Amino acid sequence: MSAALAATLALAACGASNEETDPATAAEGGSGEELSGTLVGAGASSQQAAMQGWTAGYSSIQPDVTVNYDPIGSGGGREQFLAGGTDFAGSDAALDEEELAQAEERCGEAGIFELANYIAPIAVVYNLEGVDELNLSPEVLAGIFNQEITNWNDPAIAADNPDATLPDLPITPVNRSDESGTTENFTEYLVAAAGDAWPHEASGDWPVSGGEAAQGTSGVVSAVSAGNGSIGYADLSQAGDLGVANIGVGEEFVEPTAEAAAAVVENSETLEGRGEYDFAIELARDTTESGNYPIVLISYHVGCVEYEDQETADLVADFMSYAVSEEGQQAAAEAAGSAPISDNLREQAQGAIDAITAAG
């Protein structure tokens, strides 16, 4: 209630001639009014850089609101949110059935919202002297990372790249040595798109042993840079001077761009049988649609549709509005190199945000 009162007072103070404002209408006004308080979130470290962009941008709009985001990891973020320790969670994966049941206890009948507000394309980066453009179909990509295709002059690679002169050089596949969401999304893609060429399960821990393993995105990028003939996967924004492979989608090869990454998220199906504002999606990893880049990492914002107090509801709604806004997505893109969400997704997300209320 205190925020509503504060908002009322603030409005009253601003316009002295105004009539007394009803607290309820003032609180539901959404953005535009002055809010104050602290918003606490925790979760995925993947969106930490974007979150820094959001909190910095948001503080210029709402200087009295402090947003604290603890990048403890997706699992920990969901756990803390469901236990009531935080106001919202950042998570690379949607809640599973068990967690949805817990969410009902945390948020009540109204349920939760899950918004895919952070989209980051994962690029396949390579270091190969004399080859400026490289096309890789999903099967070839899986073969390389499964260490079945071990030389750059392999006929399978040549078939994808008829114009390139491929050297006789061993391939060094580089993977993450730490458990990571990037690896999880990359293997998920290989499972969905490569068929039998990728016999492993999707996992945050790299499933194939014997490759070059490096710590973190920066470690992978530096390992690929260090060795001629290396290939790895990393966040597109971190690819730097390395070559970036075009990935086979349907009949064509798609370059990883922000637009192509946002397109695949927009064309993905929302998961059925969840709450009205639960926009958890089943990423169309095996898409054949033109201009879609299927190797993306998405990170959700998870929160309650109905909060116990008005202050939290206002803060969450206002901050989320900013995060999905064009300005907010731009701030994230600058801070983290993420792909801004499409207008359709924004509209969908805004619908959920407008529905956020306080109980009683």
Added chain:
Amino acid sequence: MTSTTSAPPAQQPKSRPGDRIFAGTAKGAGILILIILAGVAVFLISESVPALTAPADEIPGDGGLASYIWPLIFGTLLSATIALLVATPLAVAIALFITFYAPRKLAAGLGYVVDLLAAIPSIVYGFWGIFWLAPRLVPFYRWLEENLGFIPFFVGPVSSSGRTMLTIGLVLAVMILPIVSAISREVFSQVPTLHTEAALALGATRWEMIKMAVIPYGKSGVIGGSMLGLGRALGETMAVAIILSGSAAGITWALITSANPQTIAANIALEFPESTGLAVNTLIASGLALFLITLLVNMLARWVVSRRADFSGAN
């Protein structure tokens, strides 16, 4: 009577508050260190219990706790052994040079520089190893593979980035060099002048003097110092996590390929941030294994040093 009670006998010193406070705090500090050590042990054991009792297929890797931890123990011991094999002769040579060969002015400066190596944070060694040392070792590794490839240590394919077990062994060797050479130097400088002068007086050359008088006297000190260095090499985390490409499926003796066993400490640092539940217990269980190994190494060092306590300058 009052005078005798107020003035205690001269034999019994008066107990002043300062004495009692100092004795109490010193005793407290001594007990505290024991409590901390016991606390760490209790924590490690109690947090390991879920992993120790869990069915094998629930442990990460699906092979059970032993098959998860064993390659890590192997990697830890292998990297530390390489470091020790490289660092100990080098450290002894540095110590001998500083104590017996170098001009006095140079000796002081050189000792200071070696000690300075100990002050460099391990993350900096990590960067040095990954950006400077590793790429420069690749041609050398290629040569090793071509000429000595029949030895299991040097089978190919050679890592294209140089981030291998041998590289991390060399980086760890540089990291433990200061402690081993500092202790060796300390021991060598305590060799009784009588011994060295007696050796020289009998017509020994300087090298013979070192062989006959200095090395036997300082042996236990050098061993103690190497064990302390070994302790540091076993527990080194950040440099290994950054440099080593730890992607081997199990145990391998190959030192120059991309597939190397990971070490315990680096594995904990890499896996912990995204781990939950039983995976954390498994990591703590591997930490318990490391704790036991370092404890053994330290006890061994104590034993070696104390066995020759009469000669040693290290006590």
